[in-house]
Amino acid sequence: MTFIKSWEDFEKAAEKLYLANPMKVRYTMKYRHIDGALVLKFTDDAVCLQYRTEVQQDLKKIDRFMTNLMRHMVSSDK
């Protein structure tokens, strides 16, 4: 699938996708403790962006990204 290597690229592409169609996009996080892996997926059912991580550092970035996303979703700006 479309795994993106760097976090910055993923974040930028995700933001772009969200702004294009805020109602359609969904964000998913799959966590497997046994594998120690976290896979993020951001899709609008046409384009799919994925990011895989195994490091603790990325959690902070992911958390910040999610907060940002939540705030965008709840506000009434287009």
Added chain:
Amino acid sequence: FCQNFRLLSAQLSDCSDFRIIFLNRNLDRQTMVVLENSAFLTALTLMYQKARLQGSVRVTLKRYDGRKKPIPRVEQSNKEEPEYSCIFRATLGSKKISTIVTADLLSEFQTTFSSTIRSNMDGLKKQKKSKGKRKSKAMATQ
């Protein structure tokens, strides 16, 4: 499952009730359970703990415009400004939970949610790259 079945049959006397409860128990695992924000977070924590040995926990986030009826094909003139909120869903195997977070409850939910996430997803590796680089540079210069 069979044990529960026997217990249930022992408790019930009426035949029709028996069948209804049997069906409900079957659906328990497949239906989506909608919870309050705090209940969702506690259930999510339980899911993460349960998945430590097997399985994966998926958390999904999507924007919700509060609609409860399907959108009619013919566009109606009375379009109201929708109140946006977030739908959070979590799934572990066939067990599904979800919650709706509105704008006013968001910041509260978000702080608890991020702390839940961080404390539970702790199986990821911890990098010590910067320290390693300094050490290797020091070694190289020497």
